Amino acid sequence: MLATLKGQRQAVPPIWLMRQAGRYLPEYRALRAEKGGFLALVNDSAAAAEVTIQPIRRFGFDGAILFSDILMVPAALGQGLTFGVGEGPALTPPLVDHALSSLEQAPERLEPVYETVRQVAAMLGSETTFLGFAGSPWTVSTYMVAGKGSRDQSETRRFAYADPKAFGEIIDAIVTSTVDYLSKQIIAGVEAVQLFDSWSGSLSPAQFERWVIAPNAAIVSALHARHPGVPVIGFPKGAGEKLPSYARETGVYAVGVDETINPEWAAANLPEGMPVQGNLDPLALIAGGRDLEAAATRILKAFEGRPHVFNLGHGILQDTPIAHVEQLLAFVRNA
Numbered sequence: 001m002l003a004t005l006k007g008q009r010q011a012v013p014p015i016w017l018m019r020q021a022g023r024y025l026p027e028y029r030a031l032r033a034e035k036g037g038f039l040a041l042v043n044d045s046a047a048a049a050e051v052t053i054q055p056i057r058r059f060g061f062d063g064a065i066l067f068s069d070i071l072m073v074p075a076a077l078g079q080g081l082t083f084g085v086g087e088g089p090a091l092t093p094p095l096v097d098h099a100l101s102s103l104e105q106a107p108e109r110l111e112p113v114y115e116t117v118r119q120v121a122a123m124l125g126s127e128t129t130f131l132g133f134a135g136s137p138w139t140v141s142t143y144m145v146a147g148k149g150s151r152d153q154s155e156t157r158r159f160a161y162a163d164p165k166a167f168g169e170i171i172d173a174i175v176t177s178t179v180d181y182l183s184k185q186i187i188a189g190v191e192a193v194q195l196f197d198s199w200s201g202s203l204s205p206a207q208f209e210r211w212v213i214a215p216n217a218a219i220v221s222a223l224h225a226r227h228p229g230v231p232v233i234g235f236p237k238g239a240g241e242k243l244p245s246y247a248r249e250t251g252v253y254a255v256g257v258d259e260t261i262n263p264e265w266a267a268a269n270l271p272e273g274m275p276v277q278g279n280l281d282p283l284a285l286i287a288g289g290r291d292l293e294a295a296a297t298r299i300l301k302a303f304e305g306r307p308h309v310f311n312l313g314h315g316i317l318q319d320t321p322i323a324h325v326e327q328l329l330a331f332v333r334n335a
Contacts, residue, residue, distance in 0.1 A: 001014035001062040001128075001309060002129045004307045005129075005231035006253065009305075009306060010307070012333055013300070014309050015061060015062055015309070015310040015329060020061060021052055021055050024316055024317070024319070024320045024322065028054060031050060037083065038083045039069075039081065042067070042069055044112070045113075045115035045119055049067075049116050049120045052064055059325060059329055060329075061128070063131055064130050065131040065132075065194070066133060067116070068113050069089075071140070073140055073177050074174075075106065076105065076106055077105055077174070078104045078106055079091040079092060080092040089143065091143055091147050094144075095147075095170060096147070096159055099166075110181060113181075113185070114184050114185065117188035117189050122189075130190045130191050131190060131233075132185035132194075133193055134182050134196070136215070136216055137174040139200065140174050142156040145167075160207065174215070175219055182219070183227065186226075191231075193231075194256070195220075195232065195234050196235050196237075197212060197237060198237050198314075199238070201239060208246075220234075221251060231275075232253055232254075233252060234246060234254070235258075238260070239258075240261065243257070243261065253274075254275035254309070255274060255276055256276075258278065258313040258314055259279050259280065259282065259314060263279055263298060263299050263302035266302070266303075274306065274307075275306065275308065275309065276306060277311045278313050280299060280310070280328075281295060281313055282312050282314055282315065282320070285316065285325070286317060286320050288321065288323070288324035289327075292328060292331070293327075296335070
């Protein structure tokens with residue numbers, strides 16, 4: 001997988017699945033129940049390392065991704081972070097009505113993550129690529145400003161238009177923290193990193209250039225300077241027709257493609273030779289059977305001319321049958 005991310009096309013594409021360590025696995029549910037909640041699990045390095053390894057142990061994926069959360073950076077910047085049962089994350093105070101300067105940074109909150117990386121790196125075999133990750137500045141900012149998730153990110157979008165200077169300061173703080181965070185993950189043992197921009201699809205083209213492409217380019221440039229040769233995967237979910245610009249202008253090694261994008265269009269419009277990752281619909285994985293294999297075949301055919309990491313177009317869903325994951329792995333590896 002690491003060779004693929006560096007530009008080498010493989011006869012059989014490597015495969016991992018976003019959110020592969022999670023609620024569809026009974027061993028994960030058991031450990032989370034024992035630890036008493038999501039954040040407790042993330043901050044228990046031994047437990048988080050075990051969760052990271054669980055899908056590798058069960059399925060033998062070609063990549064393992066660190067078990068953590070994109071909101072660890074806001075916590076390090078000084079916001080309070082909680083996860084309510086059935087309510088999602090909450091960040092306090094929300095920056096829509098509190099100044100960034102009122103926060104007291106707490107970088108020590110990231111230490112358990114680095115310890116998780118060290119423990120996983122010691123357990124993984126050389127055949128499995130170890131991925132670290134962070135949220136991209138736009139997506140992270142939507143939670144920091146509103147104090148919670150939202151369907152359309154309206155509050156943060158309004159804030160960015162109303163006070164671009166203050167919003168730019170938030171973005172800049174996230175960029176600086178994210179560079180250090182990913183750099184320390186690399187030092188601790190990850191071999192590549194992914195930037196998740198789950199809400200990039202909510203922005204207009206001009207705002208996308210300003211709040212997605214530019215901040216991600218700054219992160220990638222800084223990481224390339226500190227860690228030459230370490231691949232960075234960019235995943236701007238919902239980017240649509242803006243995806244080629246993102247791929248060209250951010251400097252990422254590889255680009256993740258979400259399930260809404262036609263894979264033939266992506267193959268034709270992304271920079272020649274750039275590695276791609278994706279883009280099976282998570283619901284096709286739930287469907288299984290012939291529908292799953294037909295969808296996988298289309299993706300494999302579309303990307304057969306370039307380096308390709310087979311993956312979902314977004315995270316695996318909690319009601320995904322384990323047998324369908326096994327079916328997908330067997331099909332991709334024997335197609």
